[in-house]
Every structure is written in structure tokens, then in C-alpha cells.
Amino acid sequence: MSDFKVLTSPQGGRVTLDGRDIINMAANNYLGLANHPRVVQAAKDALDKYGLGAGAARGIVGNFAPHEELEEKLAAFKGTEASCVFNSGFAANLGAITQLIGKGDDVFSDELNHASIIDGIRLSKATVHAYPHMDMAALEKMLAESTAENKMIVTDAVFSMDGDLAPIPEIVELGKKYNAKVMIDDAHGDGVMGPSGRGTVDHFEVREGVYVETGSLSKGFGSAGGFVAGPKDFIDKVSKQARSFIFTATPMQPCMAAAAVAALDILNESDELVRTLWDNREYFMKGITDLGFDTRTTQTPIIPVMTYDEEKARELSARLFEEGVFSQALAFPVVPREQARLRVMVSAAHTKADLDEALSGFEKAGKALSII
Ligand SMILES: Cc1ncc(COP(=O)(O)O)c(C=O)c1O
Numbered sequence: 001m002s003d004f005k006v007l008t009s010p011q012g013g014r015v016t017l018d019g020r021d022i023i024n025m026a027a028n029n030y031l032g033l034a035n036h037p038r039v040v041q042a043a044k045d046a047l048d049k050y051g052l053g054a055g056a057a058r059g060i061v062g063n064f065a066p067h068e069e070l071e072e073k074l075a076a077f078k079g080t081e082a083s084c085v086f087n088s089g090f091a092a093n094l095g096a097i098t099q100l101i102g103k104g105d106d107v108f109s110d111e112l113n114h115a116s117i118i119d120g121i122r123l124s125k126a127t128v129h130a131y132p133h134m135d136m137a138a139l140e141k142m143l144a145e146s147t148a149e150n151k152m153i154v155t156d157a158v159f160s161m162d163g164d165l166a167p168i169p170e171i172v173e174l175g176k177k178y179n180a181k182v183m184i185d186d187a188h189g190d191g192v193m194g195p196s197g198r199g200t201v202d203h204f205e206v207r208e209g210v211y212v213e214t215g216s217l218s219k220g221f222g223s224a225g226g227f228v229a230g231p232k233d234f235i236d237k238v239s240k241q242a243r244s245f246i247f248t249a250t251p252m253q254p255c256m257a258a259a260a261v262a263a264l265d266i267l268n269e270s271d272e273l274v275r276t277l278w279d280n281r282e283y284f285m286k287g288i289t290d291l292g293f294d295t296r297t298t299q300t301p302i303i304p305v306m307t308y309d310e311e312k313a314r315e316l317s318a319r320l321f322e323e324g325v326f327s328q329a330l331a332f333p334v335v336p337r338e339q340a341r342l343r344v345m346v347s348a349a350h351t352k353a354d355l356d357e358a359l360s361g362f363e364k365a366g367k368a369l370s371i372i
Contacts, residue, residue, distance in 0.1 A: 010035035013349035032349030033222025046258030066257035082235035089216030092226030095242030106148035143178040151180035157200035158188035163302030172209030191220020277348040292372040313340035323361030
């Protein structure tokens with residue numbers, strides 16, 4: 001038994017959480033696809049056709065048609081030669097990084113990169129040079145000093161706690177200048193950034209300069225799992241050698257792969273959900289900053305509402321819950337010390353009425369706690 005709050009409704013803009021109808025400002029369900037009728041129907045159809053569990057490794061007798069279709073469609077969506085799906089974005093990062101670098105290589109990693117990147121680097125045994133968050137001058141200095149033959153720069157595209165964007169064009173330039181491969185984790189950019197949600201690399205139009213991308217199917221795409229996308233020879237290597245691929249012997253359930261395919265089909269057909277997401281994001285962002293909250297440098301639907309003080313963040317989250325709004329308080333070690341915050345997530349699943357109600361909750365709670 002956990003002490004986590006319990007959901008008794010589908011994921012969405014409003015949910016039933018611990019028995020209460022509440023506005024949900026905390027999910028990664030950016031486009032509302034986790035409960036989109038077409039996505040759910042695709043999973044149901046695949047359940048009827050293929051049953052539940054994959055039952056065996058992909059290389060044995062667990063490679064279902066939806067896995068193949070998903071990999072093909074993901075590669076096309078991301079504009080890469082090939083892709084390979086994993087059971088989670090975490091496992092995808094472990095798999096990609098350990099196949100890209102090893103002992104004796106130098107890896108340059110933003111200090112705020114996701115834990116799965118940090119763990120992948122540890123597993124790889126490469127020498128890590130963590131550069132201060134987005135500090136391109138520091139990164140260049142480190143690259144210039146490196147004598148390693150094999151170098152790689154790795155970064156989150158959208159930083160998951162601050163919602164800011166990595167300066168990928170500059171990173172690509174530095175990669176070219178110092179002969180370092182570039183790896184981008186776009187877990188929070190897929191479905192969100194770029195034309196029709198194709199991601200942050202397409203947003204910056206730097207596809208040629210990025211060697212490999214990783215992502216998650218559990219956020220913008222509303223399903224579960226992760227993927228690596230890149231050149232065909234590299235993807236072949238990952239699927240034959242990456243331990244987090246071959247030894248999570250049983251792949252994602254075929255129905256989850258079919259659901260992710262439906263999500264990609266929706267995005268390929270129309271950018272309506274992406275536009276709704278951004279419209280909602282701009283609306284909420286204006287409202288929350290007009291109220292006087294400190295949201296730092298976010299550029300995306302991840303909006304940190306800073307309290308800095310840990311106890312204040314918890315109190316704000318609790319007060320909001322009383323007002324019918326759920327937003328998660330985050331403190332050390334998830335974010336640096338004295339940088340506690342609420343991490344507010346805006347979704348295409350929110351209506352304007354939901355956002356107005358959430359803003360009114362923030363106003364009441366913020367005033368009651370003298371934050372605004
Ligand atoms: C930047 C980043 N990379 C990777 C992951 C892991 O993705 P998944 O939840 O699919 O394991 C996350 C999830 O929080 C993330 O934020």
C-alpha cells in the first residue's frame with residue numbers, strides 16, 4: 001500500500017482523486033491522448049486481436065505487428081531512418097547511452113538532465129563532464145579541453161522541472177566544431193514542440209545535426225513505453241546489444257503499441273490538439289503571471305510556480321487541493337535545494353473554464369499564504 005493519492009477516473013483535465021472531483025494540473029498527458037476515444041479504441045481492438053501480454057522477447061516470439069508498425073511510424077514522425085521501442089523512456093535512455101559511449105570516451109551532460117540520462121552515463125563508464133545548466137561557454141571550454149577520441153553531448157530538450165528549452169542549435173554547432181555526437185532526450189517535447197508535435201529538434205530545424213533522439217510514449221503520446229530514433233545501423237546495434245532492451249525480455253504489450261500508433265495517426269492527420277495545448281498554455285501562463293506568481297524561464301506547458309521554500313510549496317499544494325485544484329509540490333532531491341515549487345502542467349484536455357477555476361484557486365491559495 002502506498003500513501004499516493006488514488007485516481008478513480010480516467011486521466012484528464014478533471015479527475016477523481018482521493019474521491020474528489022478536481023482540476024488536474026499535474027499530468028504529463030499534454031494532448032489528452034491518455035483517454036482519447038481513438039487511442040482507447042485502438043488499444044481495445046488490439047486487446048481483442050492479440051490478447052494482453054506479449055509473452056516472449058521480440059527476438060523469440062513476442063514481436064507483434066503493432067511493435068513493427070509503431071517503430072516504422074515513429075521513425076517517419078521523427079524524421080529518422082529507424083527507431084526501436086522500449087518498455088519505458090528510462091530504459092530507452094539506458095539503452096541508447098550505453099551503445100553510444102563507453103570507457104575512455106568523454107560525455108558532456110547538462111547538470112539538470114533527467115535521472116535516466118545520469119544513470120545511463122554511469123552504466124556506460126564514460127568520463128562525465130557535467131556543464132552548468134545551459135551554459136554554452138562552459139560546454140565549449142570543456143569540449144576544447146577534451147582529448148578523448150569519442151565525444152558526445154547529451155541534453156534534455158525540454159527540462160522537466162523548469163519547462164525551459166535546451167539551446168539545441170548552439171549544441172549542434174559545438175558538436176560539429178568539436179566532433180562530438182549529439183543525443184537529445186525529447187520526452188517532454190514529443191507531441192508538444194515543433195510542427196504537429198514532431199518535437200524540439202524539428203522546432204529548431206536542426207535534424208541533420210542530431211545523431212540520436214530518445215523519447216517517451218507515456219507523455220504526449222498518452223500510452224506507455226519509450227523509444228530511440230536514429231540511423232538504421234545504430235538502431236540495429238541497440239536492438240541487438242542494449243541490455244535494457246534485450247533483458248527486459250518481454251516487450252511492451254501489443255495493445256499499448258497499438259495505442260501509440262493511434263496517437264501518431266492523430267498527430268499526422270491534424271495539429272488541432274497541439275494548437276489547443278499551446279492556446280491553453282498561453283492562457284494559463286498569462287493568468288498566473290498576471291496574478292504575480294514567479295514562473296522563472298519556462299517556454300513550454302511545464303510551468304514551475306516557485307515558492308523556493310519547501311514547506312510553502314507543500315502548503316500551497318494542500319490549499320489548492322481544498323480549492324479543487326491538484327498541482328504537485330516538488331522539493332529536494334527532485335529539484336535543487338531551496339528551489340521548491342509547484343510544477344503546473346497544462347494540457348489540451350483542459351477547458352477554458354477549468355483553467356479559470358484553477359487560476360481562481362491559485363489566487364485564493366496564493367493570497368492566503370502571502371505568496372502573491
Ligand atoms: C526527460 C525525461 N526523460 C526520460 C523520462 C523517462 O520516461 P518514462 O516515464 O517513459 O520512463 C522522463 C520521465 O519523467 C523524462 O522527464
